[in-house]
Amino acid sequence: MRAFHSKAALRRERELFAQHLSQKGLRLTRQRRLILEAFLGGRGHLSSEELYQRVRRKDPSIGRATVYRTLKLLTSSGLAREVDFGEGLSRYEHLWGHAHHDHLICTSCGRTLEVMDTEIERLQERLAQRHGFSLTGHKMDLYGLCPRCRPKRQ
Amino acid sequence: MRAFHSKAALRRERELFAQHLSQKGLRLTRQRRLILEAFLGGRGHLSSEELYQRVRRKDPSIGRATVYRTLKLLTSSGLAREVDFGEGLSRYEHLWGHAHHDHLICTSCGRTLEVMDTEIERLQERLAQRHGFSLTGHKMDLYGLCPRCRPKRQ
DNA sequence: TTCTGTGCAAATGATTTGCAGCCAG
DNA sequence: CTGGCTGCAAATCATTTGCACAGAA
Numbered sequence: 071m072r073a074f075h076s077k078a079a080l081r082r083e084r085e086l087f088a089q090h091l092s093q094k095g096l097r098l099t100r101q102r103r104l105i106l107e108a109f110l111g112g113r114g115h116l117s118s119e120e121l122y123q124r125v126r127r128k129d130p131s132i133g134r135a136t137v138y139r140t141l142k143l144l145t146s147s148g149l150a151r152e153v154d155f156g157e158g159l160s161r162y163e164h165l166w167g168h169a170h171h172d173h174l175i176c177t178s179c180g181r182t183l184e185v186m187d188t189e190i191e192r193l194q195e196r197l198a199q200r201h202g203f204s205l206t207g208h209k210m211d212l213y214g215l216c217p218r219c220r221p222k223r224q
Numbered sequence: 225m226r227a228f229h230s231k232a233a234l235r236r237e238r239e240l241f242a243q244h245l246s247q248k249g250l251r252l253t254r255q256r257r258l259i260l261e262a263f264l265g266g267r268g269h270l271s272s273e274e275l276y277q278r279v280r281r282k283d284p285s286i287g288r289a290t291v292y293r294t295l296k297l298l299t300s301s302g303l304a305r306e307v308d309f310g311e312g313l314s315r316y317e318h319l320w321g322h323a324h325h326d327h328l329i330c331t332s333c334g335r336t337l338e339v340m341d342t343e344i345e346r347l348q349e350r351l352a353q354r355h356g357f358s359l360t361g362h363k364m365d366l367y368g369l370c371p372r373c374r375p376k377r378q
Numbered sequence: 379t380t381c382t383g384t385g386c387a388a389a390t391g392a393t394t395t396g397c398a399g400c401c402a403g
Numbered sequence: 404c405t406g407g408c409t410g411c412a413a414a415t416c417a418t419t420t421g422c423a424c425a426g427a428a
Contacts, residue, residue, distance in 0.1 A: 217356035
């Protein structure tokens with residue numbers, strides 16, 4: 071998770087979203103623009119409610135349903151991905167350029183890191199093949215204690 | 225997922241559940257026995273509703289709430305584990321002897337295989353360590369097309 | 379007898395949907 | 404203009420909880 075994204079990257083994301091909409095005959099409304107900006111400006115893994123609260127600061131008249139509906143659009147346009155950390159609600163993460171990654175989640179403070187290991191990816195592929203499956207995707211979440219929460223050596 | 229389990233294994237599971245209950249000052253009721261048997265007799269990854277329907281065949285007076293409550297007990301006693309395949313509901317799998325495994329899920333027919341790869345486990349550990357985490361657990365689901373659903377060579 | 383367990387119905391909480399008016403193209 | 408969009412409220416759906424009665428220990 072980088073702290074900032076270049077203006078070029080932001081422009082690209084907006085462009086992608088606009089294309090996705092027009093391609094499907096959908097409209098780029100004020101609300102969708104607001105939600106897109108709030109999503110792009112937000113950090114980490116936002117829930118629908120958190121995004122709703124962010125958008126609300128810009129326009130209190132916005133409805134939760136619109137946020138839900140727009141999150142579906144962000145997901146289908148490839149800008150966002152729905153993730154589930156077993157909290158009983160969905161969170162959404164950015165897919166800047168569609169880079170794939172997995173998660174390392176601290177069970178104590180809830181901090182999440184996005185990680186990637188090409189060696190693991192290769193072995194997953196091999197494991198699937200051994201069972202005759204052709205792999206199309208995967209989900210891997212590692213749970214543990216982060217350096218801050220881990221009991222110090224002793 | 226083996227098709228059958230030995231009588232000895234079944235007896236051990238029942239014993240474990242009874243121990244867990246008495247250890248917590250809880251009672252082994254007729255309903256809990258019925259639900260335990262339905263769970264042990266069921267195959268694959270049962271949802272609460274599916275288990276409820278199974279139990280209902282033995283005793284139509286049973287309530288959904290009791291099934292939910294008993295599933296929590298099965299989970300805390302170590303006989304079951306809650307799994308989430310992103311369907312918007314929880315499923316529960318047997319933990320015969322607590323053997324750890326991951327899942328290989330066919331996105332076409334829904335069939336799931338339980339798999340394990342010690343090499344991947346080792347790399348997960350290494351990946352966590354690289355980020356200063358001490359790993360306590362993980363969840364890995366591989367999605368793809370099973371041999372039956374995969375388009376034949378052509 | 380004494381609490382814990384149970385079934386039922388109501389409550390919850392996240393998400394979806396029907397609808398009447400709104401507005402982007 | 405017109406068909407998609409929006410906010411609202413009501414509807415869903417899985418799961419949880421309050422309660423009065425039932426039944427293990």
